[in-house]
Amino acid sequence: MSTERVTIRHVAHSAGVSVATVSRVFAQSSSVSEELTARVLDAARRLGYTPHAVAQSLASGRTRVVGVLVPNLANPYFYALIKNMLHEADRDGYRLIVADSDESLAAEPALGMSLLGRSDGLIMLSPRCGSEVLKELGGQGKPIMVVNRQIDELGLSSVLLDNFTPMRQLAMHTVELGHRHLVYLQGPVRSWQEKERWRAMRSLRVPGVTVTPIRAGGTMENGRDSADRVLATGCTAVLAHNDLTAIGLIAGLNEHGVSVPGDISVTGFDDIPFARFTSPALTTVHSPQEDIGRATWRMTAGLLHGDRPGARTMLTTQPVIRASTAPPK
Amino acid sequence: MSTERVTIRHVAHSAGVSVATVSRVFAQSSSVSEELTARVLDAARRLGYTPHAVAQSLASGRTRVVGVLVPNLANPYFYALIKNMLHEADRDGYRLIVADSDESLAAEPALGMSLLGRSDGLIMLSPRCGSEVLKELGGQGKPIMVVNRQIDELGLSSVLLDNFTPMRQLAMHTVELGHRHLVYLQGPVRSWQEKERWRAMRSLRVPGVTVTPIRAGGTMENGRDSADRVLATGCTAVLAHNDLTAIGLIAGLNEHGVSVPGDISVTGFDDIPFARFTSPALTTVHSPQEDIGRATWRMTAGLLHGDRPGARTMLTTQPVIRASTAPPK
DNA sequence: CCTTGACAAGTAACCGGTTTCACAGCAAGG
């Protein structure tokens, strides 16, 4: 059963070289003569040697692991992002370790610290925690990437998607369709994205057009449960914080016998894979997860290689008009 | 910036004890006198000492990390499972490290090995790889849990959900509604779940009822793209491999002007969160992710504590009848 | 011919903990 682990020393002995040489052969950095390289590789193969990742980490000080802290894995928005990053990271020989804070503000610091303890850096997706927590995490001396949140004070690198512009465009789209009474279904209050989207809605100063905010929360359940309050406003178009809320709302409206977009138009945000497959297909704002994921990883990799932190990448995107919006009756 | 790391020796020196004592205080296992414990904890606090996770792992041989290999993170089925396991594991002080094989059979061995290298064990969700790969992974001497796949030869522990019974019940449900010509939309051919579900369909020997299999693949895109072939059969009910395929199919049928369940009834499998929010709400089989996740973690934790592998937990479940099934016209 | 430099390979310190083993101190038992 517990076959003694084959270590670098066994290989060294078997190949008739020093452990340093074996290490060098596997590191591929320093030069080792053709012959010795062959002897080492041969011995390693014969003995079935595999480097001990943990020992490598301790000795080299690098774990080749990066932590990812997600507010909620149950949101397709995040796993699309994670999936992309997983692959980008894999290509560079890095592994991602994921923790889910379950929308709990209180859990973020501890989880973050714990992740940092086992990794070379931390990627925080849509963190809601206070900046003092971010500062403390940054104090560990390891790279920290922040996604979907603008941090000015601390010199943290970040990747952002311009939420304001497309949200405004989306709102204008409904106005151009002829809607005059809009409702904005708010998401998690502390999230930067929510703030940006709501800011876009507020910025919409068109004569004769009113925007009513309704607090929801960002989940499908929240969306469905908002149906009553939405109907009470007598609005003809609802712009939801994200796709999940929009999908929930549509289901809720259907239950009330209200048709979308016949009676009320509804929009989302994120363009999660499902948005294309709902009926009616959802008008939303496309969030380029591939780009965000790639940009995030590239910047993280840069930080790991010693880049100076503080860079900010701002990506842009546009609304996607599908079938859930139509002129009012 | 790079403040010298505070090690156990600093703490020991500052508290006037040996490193062994400090280690013992933090391990909480061996007994250390009240007084020394207090001195050590005080010194640790003063110096801001945090144990070095990697060093602990190397020295103790345990990483307190468990790897999870997922065929496709983009499937809500899996992340619901993962999310549950994340929390169960967290409670026991374990962290999960996730890799996504992206439905690629070829990637499974390498990813699995890599995960095992940094962890104390491996949880494989719906693995499609050959049993020789599983055997090789098991040969590392670390616990392996297999979910959603029946392995007889190797003595691996597994958690299974009885797919056969509820699938059969679901099919019977459509038959009882009056459907005579059923289509079964197949998922990933190599998956155990697919085999079980298809076995259930084939077992349905009711006079006058035919079952036509159509190969799809398990994603929403696959479902939508199957609409043509489904319509060509002239069937009145389609049982899809899973919810994703069903949702895709419904969207595809809608595009063809076919209404669900008016013209054709459609069912899914898994009861992903979205299933409740589609219109029509999806008739499906509920998959108890909380139970599966909890059972999986509990068994994994058991293995980590030295339980003998080979146990098999079989969970059961039932169909959930919603609005996507109705009597044929 | 001797120095200098480049380079291959080895030696051993080190990463930061855990754990075995030895030892000191003390109480109980004979």
Added chain:
DNA sequence: CCTTGCTGTGAAACCGGTTACTTGTCAAGG
């Protein structure tokens, strides 16, 4: 008073690699 046994503590080996430093070799340059 001398074993015996137990408990709390320390010294040091160890986990399995990496890497700074040293040594030895050989070719080029003066």
